Amino acid sequence: MYFLSAGVVLLLFKYLEVGPVAGWSWWVVLAPFGLAVLWWAWADSSGYTRRKQMEKMDQRKADRIEKQRKALGLDRHRR
Structure with missing residues (x-):
């Protein structure tokens, strides 16, 4: 859930061009969403x-x- 929240905040900052996030690559901004998917996959497969x-x-x-x-x-x- 933390990865998803961080992803939404970073996405919002990137879209609104706030602070240093505006200059970051889209890959860095979208990375927390990928990490959230990996976390959920691991959590489900490990029990x-x-x-x-x-x-x-x-x-x-x-x-x-x-x-x-x-x-x-x-x-x-x-x-």
């Missing part, structure tokens, strides 16, 4: 994306269970 998705789902499940326990008065920290 990184799936692993992060599973961690997020597990955390949501644990939070939901903890919320239900508190609602029932069965929270872990008893006096």
Whole structure:
């Protein structure tokens, strides 16, 4: 996501001819988009994306269970 954001900012600066970016080659300005594609390809092929998705789902499940326990008065920290 960072590569994509950087690419959009650089593209905007190049188009509006702002600062030193106006003199840069188009290849340099468009490079973050290529890096974003490479990152997404690697993340999908290595299982990184799936692993992060599973961690997020597990955390949501644990939070939901903890919320239900508190609602029932069965929270872990008893006096």
